[in-house]
Amino acid sequence: MEAASSRVARVEIDRRRLPPEERQQQIVDEAVRFFAEVGLDGTSRELANRLGVTQSLIFKYFETKQDLIEAVYGRVYLERISPDWPALIRDRSRPIGERMSIFYRDYGSRIFDHDWMRIFMFSGLAGAELNKRYLNHLRQTLLEPMLEEVRQASDRRTVPTMEDIWSLHGGIVYIGIRQHIYRMPTPDEPQHEIDRAITRFLGSFGIKGPA
Amino acid sequence: MEAASSRVARVEIDRRRLPPEERQQQIVDEAVRFFAEVGLDGTSRELANRLGVTQSLIFKYFETKQDLIEAVYGRVYLERISPDWPALIRDRSRPIGERMSIFYRDYGSRIFDHDWMRIFMFSGLAGAELNKRYLNHLRQTLLEPMLEEVRQASDRRTVPTMEDIWSLHGGIVYIGIRQHIYRMPTPDEPQHEIDRAITRFLGSFGIKGPA
DNA sequence: TAGCTTAATGATCGATCGATGAACAAGATC
DNA sequence: GATCTTGTTCATCGATCGATCATTAAGCTA
Structure with a gap:
């Protein structure tokens, strides 16, 4: 072991x-x-231990614990929905x-994430507004347009x-729930299963799928 | 208000x-x-308040809080999977x-339940063994046989x-998650959506569905 | 109705929680 | 190198947690 107080040796910690x-x-x-x-x-206190600082320091940066949780919500909420979609x-x-x-594929790469999945589930159980805002936004900006596009592409025999x-x-989301909430075995690369689900879905409306 | 001490008036409380x-x-x-x-x-203490008893009474019947939680697990676990299935x-x-x-239809009538859905999710996040036992049992006794039956009934062009x-x-389960975890609007009677999903699924393997 | 069993209460313990404020010291400025 | 700013620590508060135990009283029995 070297001298622990070396300036360059403790860049991170x-x-x-x-x-x-x-x-x-x-x-x-x-x-x-x-x-x-x-x-x-x-x-x-345990959070402070992980940070290597004292517990009181946290309350210098966040007036209440709830403020910290809101900041956590904001962090995990960001970058989870792409404006390109x-x-x-x-x-x-x-x-x-x-x-x-x-x-x-892109959506899965962002939400099949341990921290996101679990915090989203914790906040949902706690009744936070985060989840309703997120799901409403997802529905309005992505899922409803997707519904309209599938309808346009369908053979009109059955309407989605x-x-x-x-x-x-x-x-699709259930893959992440099984993995990160229940900690059950799931496919390493779920893209194949996602494409199969999309193909089954589109096929029932007379549309060719990706798989 | 009548006399609160009337014998017959306080049958329940x-x-x-x-x-x-x-x-x-x-x-x-x-x-x-x-x-x-x-x-x-x-x-x-809050649980005792809801029961109308003192907090110490609970620890007369359960040595630790964890014992009480295990009893809760056992209660919600029971009657959730039918031996007839x-x-x-x-x-x-x-x-x-x-x-x-x-x-x-029967499965949904048992698991689209507020208490079950939420306790199952809480316990899953807490890392309890309940969830893994339940899901493994579900897979082995019901989902794997279902897979075999679908394979038998399929046209063999694509194998599920x-x-x-x-x-x-x-x-299907996601309906209950939206309803009880995220508290979002869901169909009052999900049987129609369940049958549509089954029909889409079977149709992609050349099998006629229920809807 | 007196006596006994025991379900239930009331008081309290030690640990831990979020939060506060005084004291300290790292690091920039001159 | 002395001084000042302020990021950080240390000590502590009141509230609340699970859990314990002596005390009380409900309800059966003789």
Whole structure:
């Protein structure tokens, strides 16, 4: 072991007196991982231990614990929905099956995430508004346009409904729930199963799918 | 207001000195509703308030809070899987679509339940063994036989996989998750949507569905 | 109705929670 | 290198947690 106090040896850890913005970001980053693991009832003391700081320091950056949780909500909420997706869904120069495959590939890469899945579930159980806002936004900007596109591409013999879309969506999301909530075995790369689900879905409306 | 001490007027409430078995059952019943609402971190004092007894009484019937939670697990776990379902799934005198429709109608009537859905999710997030035992049992006794029956009934052009079954299952379960976890609007009577999902699923394997 | 069993209460313990404020010290400024 | 700013620590508060135990009283029995 070298001398622990070497300046360059502790670039990441054991640093004191950080700039406020950096410290605040560091707290939120660790809080996301911490609350995702133990739930929103995790204590400020254990979070402080993981950060290597004292518990009181957290309350220098967040007046209440609820403020910290709201900051965690904001962090996990961000970057989870791409602004490019609405245009992708409506891009009729590509087959609807290809559009849905690409969308759910990108979507899955963002939500099949341990921290996101668990914090989203914890906040949902706690009755937070985060979930309703997120799901309403998802429905209005992505799922309802997707429904319209599938209707346009269908053979009109049977017309898809919004609940049909939710069923497809739920079947895909359930992969992440099995993996991160129930900790059950799931496919390493779920794209193949996603494409199969999309193909089955589109096929029932007379549309060719991606798989 | 009448005299509150009337003997017949307080048949249900304000009864003291119950037989131990009756009191224990009463505590577990209320604990199921209580923990389903506020989570497994709900306090023994608030539970006692809802029961109209003192907090210390709960620890006369359960040595630790964890013992009470285990009793809650046992209560919600029971009666959630019918012993008749394996035979139903394998009953080839009926079309596979009809079998799956009946199964998921009965299954939905048991799991689209506020207390069950939430306690199952709370326990899953807490890492309890309940969820893995339940899902493994569900897979082995019901979903894998269902996969085999669908394969038998299919036109063999495309062969269904276990992940396909999970996708169908997840799409159905997701209705309950939207309703009881996220508290979003869902169909009052989901049987129609369930049958549509089954029909889409079977149709993609060349099988006629229930809807 | 007196006596006995025991279900239930009331008081309290030690630990832990979120939150507060005084004291300290790291690091920039001159 | 002395001084000042402020990020951080230390000590502590009141509330609340699960859990314990002596005391009380409901309800059966003789």
